[in-house]
Amino acid sequence: MRLCRVMRCISPSIRHVADGDGWMQTTSHDSGHNVLVIHPKIRWGKFSPSKLKDPQRQLDEAVTLVNTLPRFRVVQSEMIAVDYHTKKKTIWGSGNVRNIRKMAAENRATAVMVNIDSLTPMQQQGLYEEWNMPVYDRYNIVMEIFKFYAQTEEARLQIKLAEIPYIRNRLFFMLSSPCDPTILHVHKDDTNRSDFMEALRMREQKLRKKIEEVKAQNIERMEKQRNVYPLVAIVGYTNAGKTSLAKRLTGAESLVPKDRLFATLDTTRHFARLPSGRKICLTDTIGFLSDLPIHLIDAFEATLAHVKKADLIIHIRDISHPDWRAQSEDVERTLKSIGVENLEEQVIAIDNKIDRPEADPEAEGDMQISCTTGEGMEELIGEIDKEVQIVTGSRPITLRLSPGSAAAQYLYSNAFVREQPEDDGAGKLIFRVIISAEEMPFLSMDLKCNMTGITNLTPNDPINFRWHLKVEMKCTNCGEQPDHWQYVVANEILDIPGSRGEANLVEKCKLCGRQNTLSIVEDSYGTYKAEQNEKWQPMVTFDCRGVEPCDFDPRNDWVAEGTETGTPFNDIDLTEKSWADYDEKASESTEIQDWEIRFSHVKPPGKK
Ligand SMILES: Nc1nc2c(ncn2[C@@H]2O[C@H](COP(=O)(O)OP(=O)(O)OP(=O)(O)O)[C@@H](O)[C@H]2O)c(=O)[nH]1
Ligand SMILES: [Mg+2]
Numbered sequence: 001m002r003l004c005r006v007m008r009c010i011s012p013s014i015r016h017v018a019d020g021d022g023w024m025q026t027t028s029h030d031s032g033h034n035v036l037v038i039h040p041k042i043r044w045g046k047f048s049p050s051k052l053k054d055p056q057r058q059l060d061e062a063v064t065l066v067n068t069l070p071r072f073r074v075v076q077s078e079m080i081a082v083d084y085h086t087k088k089k090t091i092w093g094s095g096n097v098r099n100i101r102k103m104a105a106e107n108r109a110t111a112v113m114v115n116i117d118s119l120t121p122m123q124q125q126g127l128y129e130e131w132n133m134p135v136y137d138r139y140n141i142v143m144e145i146f147k148f149y150a151q152t153e154e155a156r157l158q159i160k161l162a163e164i165p166y167i168r169n170r171l172f173f174m175l176s177s178p179c180d181p182t183i184l185h186v187h188k189d190d191t192n193r194s195d196f197m198e199a200l201r202m203r204e205q206k207l208r209k210k211i212e213e214v215k216a217q218n219i220e221r222m223e224k225q226r227n228v229y230p231l232v233a234i235v236g237y238t239n240a241g242k243t244s245l246a247k248r249l250t251g252a253e254s255l256v257p258k259d260r261l262f263a264t265l266d267t268t269r270h271f272a273r274l275p276s277g278r279k280i281c282l283t284d285t286i287g288f289l290s291d292l293p294i295h296l297i298d299a300f301e302a303t304l305a306h307v308k309k310a311d312l313i314i315h316i317r318d319i320s321h322p323d324w325r326a327q328s329e330d331v332e333r334t335l336k337s338i339g340v341e342n343l344e345e346q347v348i349a350i351d352n353k354i355d356r357p358e359a360d361p362e363a364e365g366d367m368q369i370s371c372t373t374g375e376g377m378e379e380l381i382g383e384i385d386k387e388v389q390i391v392t393g394s395r396p397i398t399l400r401l402s403p404g405s406a407a408a409q410y411l412y413s414n415a416f417v418r419e420q421p422e423d424d425g426a427g428k429l430i431f432r433v434i435i436s437a438e439e440m441p442f443l444s445m446d447l448k449c450n451m452t453g454i455t456n457l458t459p460n461d462p463i464n465f466r467w468h469l470k471v472e473m474k475c476t477n478c479g480e481q482p483d484h485w486q487y488v489v490a491n492e493i494l495d496i497p498g499s500r501g502e503a504n505l506v507e508k509c510k511l512c513g514r515q516n517t518l519s520i521v522e523d524s525y526g527t528y529k530a531e532q533n534e535k536w537q538p539m540v541t542f543d544c545r546g547v548e549p550c551d552f553d554p555r556n557d558w559v560a561e562g563t564e565t566g567t568p569f570n571d572i573d574l575t576e577k578s579w580a581d582y583d584e585k586a587s588e589s590t591e592i593q594d595w596e597i598r599f600s601h602v603k604p605p606g607k608k
């Protein structure tokens with residue numbers, strides 16, 4: 001009788017399949033269900049669970065997952081043993097299948113959740129026929145949660161992509177075994193296309209393209225930010241305390257920890273200042289969960305790009321959870337699957353919730369904390385500071401600088417100065433700071449060219465020479481690209497508006513209003529020497545704050561001398577970035593070719 005009812009809906013459904021393209025996964029969180037949750041506990045064999053995973057905890061987690069959905073309510077949960085594996089069409093033998101049907105009826109359940117990562121369409125159909133009610137797996141429930149709670153466009157796109165392999169697999173199944181698609185949690189929207197597989201492929205392609213764009217934007221934003229701040233990502237099993245930790249470290253009001261699985265579905269960025277004065281960009285991320293199909297993680301690639309690209313990853317573990325070891329393994333496995341290769345070096349493991357009586361005293365993470373009481377937080381911040389210094393290659397250095405110099409102001413305004421600088425008694429201050437090469441405000445302009453018959457190429461009068469540069473804004477608030485040439489002259493000194501400092505170039509950012517400056521470092525001029533021909537050689541050093549040169553136009557007024565003869569060449573024109581002449585004394589031609597410029601960070605002049 002039940003079978004007949006199912007069969008009656010097969011033919012129209014299959015016609016739909018052949019006609020339409022707009023296949024979607026159904027969402028049931030609007031209508032809701034009374035759910036019977038069954039965990040198939042594998043008794044023995046190679047598919048029996050890892051010793052770290054307690055089946056009762058797995059069942060408890062499934063109950064929490066289902067109850068996370070607003071209109072879903074677990075009415076009963078049971079563990080029912082199964083031999084060897086869960087691959088049979090109805091998972092259990094007929095006796096257990098009958099018992100589950102009875103249990104569902106007694107508890108007035110309207111749906112059953114079988115706690116395995118994903119049921120095959122054949123199992124979903126087989127169990128539906130046995131129980132005559134929708135059958136969910138872990139994947140279905142997680143997708144329902146994601147769909148209900150996703151807030152941003154990025155999360156929604158990723159969810160849509162994650163559905164596609166599921167829908168494709170169901171549609172293939174329906175071609176050979178027609179059934180009501182809603183049994184398999186798919187339905188069709190109103191659009192009609194005959195080549196539905198092709199339509200699905202097109203949809204996947206479009207989504208992938210959009211997600212690639214989002215990912216590229218995320219990476220670009222991160223790379224830009226990384227130029228300024230080290231990136232620290234917080235990861236962990238869902239509900240471990242990631243958001244709580246991010247809130248503790250940054251004080252961000254917008255972060256609201258919740259006692260709910262997958263409370264965070266989108267990556268958010270926040271800033272924190274470490275004791276060394278270094279500012280870091282901290283990301284709170286989506287939680288991990290065991291036994292999820294890999295394509296679901298793949299689909300969240302754009303969001304997880306923040307983790308992959310992080311300089312340091314904090315893995316927070318809820319050690320008050322009885323299964324924290326298994327959860328920790330799941331997180332490490334997921335990190336590896338998204339391409340984090342060097343867990344030992346890149347990740348610090350933090351044990352959270354030590355205030356709870358259930359906290360495992362034998363947990364052996366790198367540090368122990370409680371986000372609720374704040375215990376261990378100071379040590380953790382010190383550890384993050386130390387790790388960030390290591391990963392960014394920062395080290396303590398001593399600088400002797402003039403009090404009003406641009407470099408001294410750079411150190412102050414970027415909070416590198418943590419202790420009062422000492423007066424050296426000769427008008428300079430001695431700064432002791434922790435800084436990485438990338439954060440140095442000094443940029444060397446290096447030249448590589450091929451010179452024939454000449455040496456000691458240099459501007460004719462370096463301190464009055466016009467260094468024509470394209471200057472890029474580096475202030476964090478915007479990313480203005482340069483479109484014009486401007487020049488700096490060492491002898492032309494400008495006041496920095498609103499400060500007592502001076503610089504050779506002052507540029508106010510049109511977008512953020514910040515005064516950015518560039519100065520030529522005194523006596524930093526180099527000459528291009530024949531002995532190092534075709535090798536990078538420094539020509540001048542710039543002190544940059546908020547701006548950086550990215551191109552140089554040599555123009556004219558350069559000098560050099562014959563390599564063997566010392567013949568002076570006093571008016572070399574490099575407008576074409578090449579030059580040719582003749583050295584009478586040596587009876588040979590002289591040339592400059594293959595002109596190339598690069599800018600590289602260097603140690604500050606005056607470093608002790
Ligand atoms: N007792 C105690 N509770 C904590 C601690 N840290 C976090 N919590 C609680 O644990 C729950 C989950 O915290 P969240 O910070 O939202 O966890 P999450 O890892 O961001 O969770 P998802 O975003 O859902 O993956 C909240 O109710 C927190 O108040 C702690 O150290 N001790
Ligand atoms: Mg969270």
